[in-house]
Structures are given as structure tokens and as C-alpha cells.
Amino acid sequence: MQSDITNPASYNSTVLVVDDQLAIRRIITRILETEGYQIHTASNGQEALDLASNVMPDVILLDVLMPNGLSGFEVCRKLRETPLLNDVPILMVTALDDRESRLEGIKSGADDFIVKPFDPIELQARVRNITRLNRYRRLLVERLKFEWVVEESEEGYVIINEHDFIMYANSRAKLFLNLAHTPRIETSDSFLSIAKQQYNCEPDEMWKDWPQNIEQLNNVTRYLIRPESQHSSAFWLQVTTLKLPLGAETLYAIRLRDVTQQMTSRHTVWQLHAMIFHKLRTPFSSVLMSLELLNAYRHEMPKDEVDMLHDTALKQANRLNQIMRGMLTYIDSTSNSALFDNFELSNIVEVVQKIAEVLEIKNVTCNLAEELQGAYIRFNEDTISTVMWEVMRNAQKFHPLQEPSIDIVIQANSSKMVAFQIIDNGINLSPNQLVSVWQPYYQGERSFTGEVPGAGLGLTAVALLTWQVGGQYKIYNRQEQPGVV
Incomplete structure (x- = not known):
């Protein structure tokens, strides 16, 4: 329910009633409770000061003549000397209607007066007006604070x-x-x-x-x-x-x-992730296999085979070293240079073939439109490799047998952009999955295989890298057969 700013009671305004007579405190409480206020009462000046510090009232109804302890004027002065309470409206309730008493009350810091015996309707109106004005004032102060904080943000x-x-x-x-x-x-x-x-x-x-x-x-x-x-x-x-x-x-x-810096950092991580899987897997496997064979059979092998395995391990280790150096150079350079360069589309077939070999996907076709031969796009080779790797790896991962057939069609569209269609024969996705699959670590796979790992960061990387150069990424189901485009 929305609050009505013109009705102070709708904010549960707090009223502190200070009077040494229990009967007066009860009468005022009954009159104001019908307006929806939160009422607190005190029977003497010191109790009023202590209670006011705790409840932070929106208005204080303060009796002038309190024989025991502090008078109403003294309480009023002390309230005005207290930083957290010096702007709380004070309505003095008095049986004194002479000029001197009113002047003393004004000097003490009172905002208004009401004379005993008071009219209940007049009391309600006085309190309502004071709380409304005080609420406006507080809202104005809070707005000024808000605007200052927001303007400095x-x-x-x-x-x-x-x-x-x-x-x-x-x-x-x-x-x-x-x-x-x-x-x-x-x-x-x-x-x-x-x-x-x-x-x-x-x-x-x-x-x-x-x-x-x-x-x-x-x-x-x-x-x-x-x-x-x-x-x-x-x-x-x-x-x-x-x-x-x-x-x-x-x-x-x-x-x-x-969030430019965060997105740039994500791009670096995704590029490194693609490099690790794409570029390190083959040489690392060759080194490991050669060393395992040497460790198990070197005493039984002819010298030329031992030398061959040794040379293979050394060659691939050097290749790993070069790749790692390239990664470190890339990481150092990405923070100071543009993330994207130009990629010649005629090289896309070779990129796709290399990824298919690493992922061991046998059925992959890549068709580049004739008019795009020699054309360039705003992706460097590492970035386009990341995009193609993630889409092809997800096609493999979500295929029921992990053996997808992937058709890649690259054409120019009417808006002077290049459209990559990557079509697999895996499974259809639900509308919710089609909307959510781009989100990081979306668990789309659970519904199909029961495995906990989902799409991870792969399709998120594809979407964000594509958006970053002004492109778009879409995913939709194939018509009349399983798979997505």
C-alpha cells in the first residue's frame, strides 16, 4: 500500500506527551490515538528528555507547569540544546494564557501553544499540521542528502x-x-x-x-x-x-x-581459457605420451625410436614454451591495446578445422559465401577462435551422444554485417533456456542428462564478445528436427 504524504499518521508519526497529571496524559493519548499516532508519555522533565532521545518523536506536547523537577520551559531549552532533538516541533500545553508566559515559551524554543482546557478537535488539527510540516521538512532534508550523495556518485x-x-x-x-x-x-x-x-x-x-x-x-x-x-x-x-x-x-x-574494466578482464580470461584448451592440449598430450612410452619401454626400444620419442617430447615442450610466452605477452598487452583486430574470413575454414580436430568432432562443414572471400571482420584470430570454440564445444556437450553434426554457414546480410549460422543436430531448448542460456553458469544441461555442469561461461563469452564489436548473438531451435541455430 502506498503512503499518503499529506497524512502524517500514515507514516506512524510519533508523539511524546509530557504532563505530570496522569489524567491529562490519558486524555491526550485517547484523542490522538484515533488519528493513528504512536504515543509515548512521560510524567516529568527528566523522563521526557531521556525518552525523547530514545524514541526521536515527530512532535512533543509539553506541559508548562510541572512542580516536580524541571519546568516545561527548562525542558524546552534543554531539548533545543540537544543536537539530535533541537529541530523537533514542541507544542506547549499550558493553563497560563498571559503574555509573559507566551514570551517565555517562545524564548525557550516552543513552536506553538494550546491552552487548557483544550478542544479535542483543535488539538488534533494542531498536531496534524505540525507533524505534516515536520514531515515535509525532514523529507526535504533527506532529499538534499540524497541529491548530494547521488551527485557525488x-x-x-x-x-x-x-x-x-x-x-x-x-x-x-x-x-x-x-x-x-x-x-x-x-x-x-x-x-x-x-x-x-x-x-x-x-x-x-x-x-x-x-x-x-x-x-x-x-x-x-x-x-x-x-x-x-x-x-x-x-x-x-x-x-x-x-x-x-x-x-x-x-x-x-x-x-x-x-563495468568496462570487468568486461575487459572477462575477455582476457575467456581468451586465456580458449588458448589453454585449444592450443595447449595437443602439444601437452604429445609430451605426456612420449614420456610415458620412454618411461615404460625405453630399455626394450631400439635407439632410433628412443631418440625419436625424445625429440618429439623436446619439440612439443618447446612448442608449449612458445605458447605460454605468447599467452603472457597477450595478457600483458590486452590492458593497453584494443581487444580486437581484423580477421580475414577466408581463413575461417582452417580455424574451424583445427577446433574440430581438437574436439574430435568428425562431422563439421564450413561454407563461406563467395562474396566474402577476402573480406574482414572486427575479430582477431584468437577472438574468432574463442567464439567458434565455445559454440562448437557446447554443441558437442549438449548432444545426446556428444557426436554432433555441425554446419557453419557464413553470409553477408542486408545491414552490411556478416552472419555466422552454426547449426547442430543436438536437442531443442525450452523458451526459458533460450532466454537464459547466455547467463554465466546457467545450468541448462540438468534437464537432459542430469549432470551438474551447465553451459558455464561459454555462451556468455560468445554473446558479450559479439556485443562488444556491435554485433548480436541469437539462439533458436531448428524447425521440425532436433538441434539449435
Whole structure:
């Protein structure tokens, strides 16, 4: 249920009643309880000071004449000297209606007076007005605190209405959205249209029906990606959303977090992961096999066979050394250079064949359109190898017999982009799996084989690497037969 800011009782405002007479305390409590306030009572000045520090009331009703201990004026002065309580509204309840008493109360810090005997309706109205004003004041202070914290934040914060128009954006969000040139947001464009002027919105299906789908997909992570160009690296913004609970108008808060560094680090890990499986497996196996044969049969082998195995082990060990050096060089260089280069598509068949040999996939075809011979794409060889490796390895992993047939078709499409279709004959996926399979460590396999390992980071790497150069990654079921494209 949404709270009504104009009704202080809806916030469960706290009222502290201070009077030495039990009957008066009970009367005031009964009058105000009907308004929904939380009531605390004190019978003397010192008890009132102690209780006020504990409950932090929204208003204090303070009797002036309290014969035992501190008077109402003294309590009022001490409250105004207490940092955490000096701005709490004080309504003095008094039987004194002379000018001197009112002046003394004002000097002590009282905000208003009500004279005994008081009208219950007047008392309710006085308390209601004071708590409302105090609530507005506190909200204003909290808003100023919020704006200060948000304006100093390194993350972007945007508030939009149900029509996707920007109601507020902090300075970092204005920088991200190229609105920093204007001190006030005065645009008829929606948040999404402004974002699309600079960024690709991924995953695409999570941005459909925006902003109406925010509540249904509140826990989904979205990205705004500015693809890598000749002059700049890719730039990633992670987008999270929250529906704001207050107010009659539907509002949504959007957080824009720069995750470029994390994505760059992930790319390095994925490239290294692909290198380990793709490049180290063959030489490492050769070294291990040669050494095992030498260890078991060297006394029975002719010298030329021993020398051959020794030379093979040494040659492959040197190859491993070169590969490891290349990896270290790559890791050192990725933080200071562009992650992508140009790859000549005519070399794709060789890349696919090498991956198929390592994965021991026998049935693989790769067809490159004639018009793409000699063309280039914004992937270097390591990156395209990572993408092809992960897709082909997942095709093998999700095949019931781990023996898939894979057809790769590479064509130019109408938007001057290159389309890679990688078609396998494994299994069809459910709609939920088709949406979720790109998420890190998604356990899609459990439904089919009962194994705990899922897709891991493989398809996540494919999607993110593709988005980073302005491309797209899709997965859908084949029609009328098992497998996915």
C-alpha cells in the first residue's frame, strides 16, 4: 500500500506527551490515538528528555507547569540544546494564557501553544499540521542528502516516469547519456531513445516493452554497449532498475554502472581459457605420451625410436614454451591495446578445422559465401577462435551422444554485417533456456542428462564478445528436427 504524504499518521508519526497529571496524559493519548499516532508519555522533565532521545518523536506536547523537577520551559531549552532533538516541533500545553508566559515559551524554543482546557478537535488539527510540516521538512532534508550523495556518485542514476521520460538524472548519468551540456533535463525524447543514440541495448529481448517490463523483469541485468571503434575501446554500462514505492505517479529508478574494466578482464580470461584448451592440449598430450612410452619401454626400444620419442617430447615442450610466452605477452598487452583486430574470413575454414580436430568432432562443414572471400571482420584470430570454440564445444556437450553434426554457414546480410549460422543436430531448448542460456553458469544441461555442469561461461563469452564489436548473438531451435541455430 502506498503512503499518503499529506497524512502524517500514515507514516506512524510519533508523539511524546509530557504532563505530570496522569489524567491529562490519558486524555491526550485517547484523542490522538484515533488519528493513528504512536504515543509515548512521560510524567516529568527528566523522563521526557531521556525518552525523547530514545524514541526521536515527530512532535512533543509539553506541559508548562510541572512542580516536580524541571519546568516545561527548562525542558524546552534543554531539548533545543540537544543536537539530535533541537529541530523537533514542541507544542506547549499550558493553563497560563498571559503574555509573559507566551514570551517565555517562545524564548525557550516552543513552536506553538494550546491552552487548557483544550478542544479535542483543535488539538488534533494542531498536531496534524505540525507533524505534516515536520514531515515535509525532514523529507526535504533527506532529499538534499540524497541529491548530494547521488551527485557525488561515480554511478549514473536516472528517474523516469511510466512513459520513459527522464524526470531526474545525476551528473554522471548526464555524462553517460551525453546530456552534460544542459543543467536541466528538457527533452521530449525518452530515456531509451536517448540511450540508443550512442549504445546498443542488450540483450535485445530484455529491452522489449520498456519500461512496462521493468516490474516483471526487475532482477534482469541489462547492458548499454558502445561498440569498439577505430579510435576507442568498447564501453559497457550495466543497467539495473527499481520501481519507486512513493507517490501517485509511477516512477522507476535506473542505475548505470560502468563495468568496462570487468568486461575487459572477462575477455582476457575467456581468451586465456580458449588458448589453454585449444592450443595447449595437443602439444601437452604429445609430451605426456612420449614420456610415458620412454618411461615404460625405453630399455626394450631400439635407439632410433628412443631418440625419436625424445625429440618429439623436446619439440612439443618447446612448442608449449612458445605458447605460454605468447599467452603472457597477450595478457600483458590486452590492458593497453584494443581487444580486437581484423580477421580475414577466408581463413575461417582452417580455424574451424583445427577446433574440430581438437574436439574430435568428425562431422563439421564450413561454407563461406563467395562474396566474402577476402573480406574482414572486427575479430582477431584468437577472438574468432574463442567464439567458434565455445559454440562448437557446447554443441558437442549438449548432444545426446556428444557426436554432433555441425554446419557453419557464413553470409553477408542486408545491414552490411556478416552472419555466422552454426547449426547442430543436438536437442531443442525450452523458451526459458533460450532466454537464459547466455547467463554465466546457467545450468541448462540438468534437464537432459542430469549432470551438474551447465553451459558455464561459454555462451556468455560468445554473446558479450559479439556485443562488444556491435554485433548480436541469437539462439533458436531448428524447425521440425532436433538441434539449435
